[in-house]
Amino acid sequence: MFMTPPEYFKMVTDSFAKLPKSPTEVKEVFEKVKNVCTTEAAKASRVSKIYQKATTGDASVNEIVEANKKSQELMVSARFAALMAIPGAFLMIPALSKIELNLNEGDIIPDSVKKEFNL
Secondary structure, X not given: OOOOHHHHHHHHHHHHHHOOOOHHHXXXXXXXXXXXXXXXXXXXXXXXXXXXXXXXXXOOHHHHHHHHHHHHHHHXXXXXXXXXXXXXXXXXXXXXXXXXXXXXXXXXXXHHHHHHHOO
C-alpha cells in the first residue's frame, strides 16, 4: 500500500512533467477545470431542485434516491476542494489516485475530475 521513496519520486517527477508548459496547455487545463465546475454546479442545482420538490411532497422516491446519491458525490467534491485549498496539494493528486485504488473504501477524487483529467 505504501510507496518506497524512489516510487514516490518517480510519481512526482511524472506529475511535474504533466504540468502545462505553454499558454495553450494552460488554457486547456483551465477549460478542463471550468468543465469540472460546470458539472458540479449542475449536480448541486439538480439536488437542490429535487430536495425542494421533496419538501412539498412532489418528488418521487426515485428522484429522492437520485438526489441522495448525487449529494454523496457532492460531499466527495467538497472534500476534494478543501484538500486542494492547501498550497501545493495538487502534487498529491497522483498519490491520492493510487491510494484510492489500493483502499477501495471510498472516493477521494470526484468522478468529474477523473473524467476530465483522465485519472
